[in-house]
Amino acid sequence: MRYDSITEAIGNTPLVRIDPAVHGLRHIDLYAKLEMLNPFGSLKDRAAWNMVRPGLAGAAARGETVVELSSGNTAKALALIAGLHGLPFKSVTNRMRIPEVKDLLLLLGAEIEELPGQSECLDPTDTDDPLTRFHQELARPGSSHLHTDQYFNPLNAEAHARGTGPEIIADLDGRAPDWFITCVGTAGSSTGVASALRAHDPSVRVVGLVGQKSDFIPGIRTLDEVQEVGLFDPAVYDTIEGVGADEAVEGMVILLRRCGLLSGPTGGAAYYGAVRHLRPLDEELTERRTAVFIVCDRVESYLGYVRRIRPELLGRPPARNSVATLTEAEVRAAPSVGVEAARAWIATGQPLVVDLRGPFAYGALHIDGSVNIVDELFDELVRGGLPFSRSTPVLLACPVGEQSARYAALLTRMGHPDVRSLAGGIIAWRDAGAPLVRD
DSSP states (O other): OOOSSGGGGSSOOOEEEOOHHHHOOSSEEEEEEEGGGSTTSBTHHHHHHHHHGGGHHHHHHHTOEEEESOSSHHHHHHHHHHHHTTOOEEEEESOOOOHHHHHHHHHTTOEEEEOOOSSSSOOTTOTTSHHHHHHHHHTSTTOSEEEOOTTTOHHHHHHIIIIIHHHHHHHTTTOOOSEEEEEOSSSHHHHHHHHHHHHHOTTOEEEEEEEOTTOOOTTOOBHHHHTTOTTOOGGGOSEEEEEOHHHHHHHHHHHHHHHOOOBOHHHHHHHHHHHHHHHHHHTTOOSOEEEEEEEOBBSGGGHHHHHHHOGGGGTOOOOSSOGGGOOHHHHHTOOEEOHHHHHHHHHHTOOEEEEOSOHHHHHHSBOTTOEEOOHHHHHHHHHTSOSSOTTSOEEEEOSSSHHHHHHHHHHHHTTOSSEEEETTHHHHHHHTTOOOBOO
């Protein structure tokens, strides 16, 4: 094949059958749509090109900057496309959580602006959040930016409705799959593909996968976070199920070692969630059925993430004192305290208040007197043993209280006698009208 531009190579990715010996399904043919083989490395190539293309000529004439609220694959694709057209690109985010992606964006010449925010992701309803205000400012007439707006731009979903979905049907000899299993991030790919598949066959079942509340999986939102995305419509999905970080990495390892697919953790989550959902259905079938999931991107950018979640996979000693070793019963039993009780405890018991959020979220608003230890650093500290004296009472806080509950459970298991999680997190503290300070 010969192309005049690398953007012509976007799309038409392979659909590969997963060997039944790997997944064990007897009556369901499971296929992976290899979006990692797009030229910039992910399914976001389609959306980025579809969103930015209509405005490129005008942006170049006016000397505008392409800008997107992204810390991942959308930013990477847009940085490359902008560079192709002689335009600068700016990535705006609360927090760059994958160091390899940040380094790659810098190598591509992108400007990265990490704005303070009250949560880890954009909440368009929170008009006091600096990230939200920036998002609103980009939409004003006369802006000097070409804002692709992946969270609300219908061209995001359209890229998959016109490309990814029809390609799946064509590769299945004109048939839609019986099941489409999809991870939900901006909801563009799941919404677009689902619309194309159901237009061809309304009986297609769509399974949406979201991250567990206390886990971070690159490219996937939790059920709480996804409600904030303008493209998300719960009616698109027949069911929405959670998947954990360990499950995502486990699925990724299977795709790597058993299937030869250089999948990242999002593809691993999709595979793991697909097999888990389909296995009980497979046992009741007597006729052949078909299911498709998407391998969103490649593994190379996530080695640091894998090192933190499963260090033994990279030849390092298994993690000691890891939240990954907790049982759900331990997490449910984690000591916690509500806002009013926490305020009273702070006033009388003077616990050490540890805020686990990113530095920009902490800088925007935090409990007076608290210390900021970002969750990744706190995770490293805990693995080496108790980071605080047993005589020091500790109150842990995170955005919504899920992550802090896990660490409270772990520290309790490790022998700390007085550690508690702030129930509902900083969001509950703010909503209760409790005082917060700003750096």
